Amino acid sequence: MAIIKHRIRTAGLSVVGTFLGLKRCDEENCFLFDDVDSVTRLDDMVYLGGDHGLPELANRGFATRPDDPNRVQTIEPVRRPRREKGGEVRA
Ligand SMILES: [Zn+2]
Numbered sequence: 835m836a837i838i839k840h841r842i843r844t845a846g847l848s849v850v851g852t853f854l855g856l857k858r859c860d861e862e863n864c865f866l867f868d869d870v871d872s873v874t875r876l877d878d879m880v881y882l883g884g885d886h887g888l889p890e891l892a893n894r895g896f897a898t899r900p901d902d903p904n905r906v907q908t909i910e911p912v913r914r915p916r917r918e919k920g921g922e923v924r925a
Contacts, residue, residue: 836903838876843896844876856886863914867896881912 847865852858858868862875864883870876881895882888895912 836900839903840898841873841876842878859883859885880915
């Protein structure tokens with residue numbers, strides 16, 4: 835459930851960001867990463883990078899493993915994720 839929620843939210847943020855005039859980038863962990871070649875790529879996109887002129891939102895996103903994915907999540911500082919065994923991402 836949390837993975838599906840993250841992927842849908844990230845795809846939405848990516849599209850809406852460009853509608854708002856933000857540019858795509860090369861940072862693979864950013865919501866605006868340009869080279870989204872598969873749905874699993876969305877798993878690594880966990881925050882807004884620092885190169886979009888929005889310092890108040892830089893490096894902020896949503897917990898990828900929320901306690902209760904049914905609840906609305908707040909925006910919070912997110913660290914660069916690391917891959918665990920099996921390819922699962924933890925932020
Ligand atoms: Zn970016």
